[in-house]
Amino acid sequence: MLRSLLGARKCWGLVSRAAGQTRHSFEVSPAVCTVSRRHYSPPTHIKQSAVANDSGTMAEIKLEMMKRLGLEPGYHPLPKSREHLLKYQPKLEDLPARAMQDSFTSAMLPLSTDRTLQDKYVNYLGSVRLGRLLEDMDMFAAWCCHKHLKLPNLPEGVHLPYTFVTILVDRIDFTKLRASGTEDIRLSGHVSWVGTSSIEVVVWLEQMVNGSYQKLTRALFLMAARNAINTAAAPVNPIQPANDEEKVILAGGKDRKRQRQIRCAESVFNVEPNDPEQTLMYQLYKRTTPGTTLELNKRILPPNCRWMSDSYQMSTIPSFPEHRNHHNRVFGGFLMRSASEISWAAAFLYCKKRPKLEHISDISFEKPVGVDSFIKMTAYVVYTSLNYMQIMTVADVLDTQTGNQVTTNTFYYTFSAPDTVTEVLPRSYHETMWYIQGRRKFEASMGLK
Template identity: 50%
Template sequence: MLCTLARSFGTALARRSSWSTARRRRLLATSPPPLASQQMPRSYTLDNGPKVKSDHRSGTMVEVARVIREQSGVDVGYHTIPKPRDHLLQHEPKREELPPRTMLDSHTTAILPLSSSELIRESYVNHLGRVRLGRIMEELDMFAVWICHRHVKLPKLPKGVPLPYTFVTLLVDKVEFTNLERLQVNQDIEISGHISWAGRSSMEITIYVRQLAHGEYIDVTKAIFVMVARNATNTGPAPINPIEVGDETEKLIWEQAEKRQKVRKSSAMDSVFNSPPREHEQALMYEILKRTTPANSMDLNKRVLPPKCRWMEDSMQSTMIAPFPENRNAQNTIFGGYLMRQAVEISFIMASIYLGDRPTLRCISDISFMHPVHVDRFLQLTAHVVYAAQNYVQLMTVAQIWDAKSGKVQTTNVFYLTYRADKVLDEVLPRSYREMLWYVHGRRKLLGALHLQPEYPDPIEVAKESSNHIST
């Protein structure tokens, strides 16, 4: 509960923050019935912010996948050695040859026809009769590739020659879900989006998902993908068309995207895996150690579990998958959307077991793709409960690839998923220092997902400001 969160900050926060005691107590100790009732505005809110709109339609997602395959020159049929694409390298353009494109040029809408096809519907329904969100994430990845195809325009590409590009998913920003209880499995789902930022070879893509049900549109999610253009053989970056800001709406979208670029760079360095926990987080770790160590005992290896708590090491589920060729691209590597679907579904299983009930997915945070998954490797997915507060639980799902011949194991993805429950949950506690770091990181992710992350002054920056003040 929030009182637990308040206690965990300890006196370290009081030393670091310039807030008044009354204000700090209001922020950390107020206990409304559910955390979800605390709404704070941010750039990902579905009903706020500028949007690009057009009448362009791309048909169904099945048709989108077919056109992508045709434009990429990918034949139907699996070959253990991928079909050579070296001949396409000669058609790779120079950046100065590429005409500017607006956001409107890439905007389009595609449909998941759940209302008209019982056969398609069966692939998107879970055992509870609800829409499989893992499938939705998989479709969003394919749609992001389609937006890349629509953005890239090569004036000198001969007719009939496949597009000399390979588009790969670099990362997915925070994906927030809303109105899931109103999402119908027998109504069409509409996916729309456009390029919202472009560099030399990387693109940010903004995607919206909504559903027309009972005469009104229901917003489901807004997702932001970062894609990278690679050459035809996926051996190096490839240039893309620059963005030409079209109107005031596109200008605002571009400015927001520029801010997100800066946040991504700073967030990567601020990870608890790259830098030590902050002072108040160290106080939190110490408090957990005190709570789980027997009083008046010098046995440092003995730990006790407080009431209504669970050990983190006991709150995990793992599965091993053979990613078959049906989920591959032209280089015989597995689609990022397939990995996202599998991660969402094992996370749902772990959250269900932890809750003892059906969880509701609230947010997916910061999916990064570190290494490709080849079709001849095995994929292991492990879902860990790393933080729980009141009626929310934070999962960290790690994807690793196994090479059976060499025995090498490599982490390829880390997913952070926030679920909501209809009851107060047991607290999850770490035993080892590594689990302590997971706990702190998971706590950051949950607070960020719920817009409860407070701002803390950096002690180094405060010291600098004090020194500057003295010197003047």
């Protein structure tokens, strides 16, 4: 218990950063753009929670969540009905307020001692596979939702009449530390804001390095509480801040909700580009069109550039019950891992050198994916700047009977390369929209807007 609380005090500074956007400073040279990120604030005090906050290993958390939900081990094409739990769903006014420290918890990935686990997490250079960590962070965010819930009127022995689904991941920032695939990793987090049925969770990762934990990454998950059969929203406990720190974090959650709504409304897929962006679009047109009026239907590629249409990687992935979540749909963490790995491959093959993942922004989960689906992942290089590449990865579910496809997810990744990368340029109007959207995502991830 003491060890967990020390970890909480050590990590809590990160959470206070969640109240505002992470900022960046730049030092630009002709060959490389270097980013300095302030991911974490100095450690601050956290009061001791009324509940134990050490949840064991991620494997133990998975089993505990299944137990709470009343799910049976193994795959069942027609899982046991949970409809009888609907009558136990509480009303919002029956739910007591909770402090953030009530949901604070931590869990371990014992990579230093579990050799079987190592094989799943290590890459060929001995580093950790970041996609695996994204899977764990998604599951851990759901566990924090479990810790936040308190149902005083639920009879003893009755399973939890809730399910939790991931709506979006707001942003994930990475430190300069290269994570090892053979050292323990600790996940920590807590609920940072709630609506009526939506729950924001901040999750961060640390790894044991030379006897102490060093920061790896932080993410903000927006989860939705659903009823026992996942057909309607379910209310969650409101937050009553326990101290001034929690008041700041809660205010930040409200602001982040507002910013998400603004970003969605201003997307180039919803409204036309602004005046500076339309000027940029015209400049792109002039750069890639011959000067003579006799060749207006011809496009030319400037030196040291590549067409966007030639700068993508694609894979088709059959999903299996292994990839399911607690309600027999494809686990969101699996989609995140698959997208991150194809994006990394696209960045690697584009710059011909091993890239570093700097930032993931605005992962949205638009539609559920069945465990019998074929998922097509396409990763496009949509924007470049000096030694940075902005990747847009689109996940489509293929209908095996008709051949139709439906987009379920869009992911945006920022990678850095050791050297300046070839500039990518759009050739069609819809690619220009991708270029503008990718530019926006890049500037947001770099703290330029």
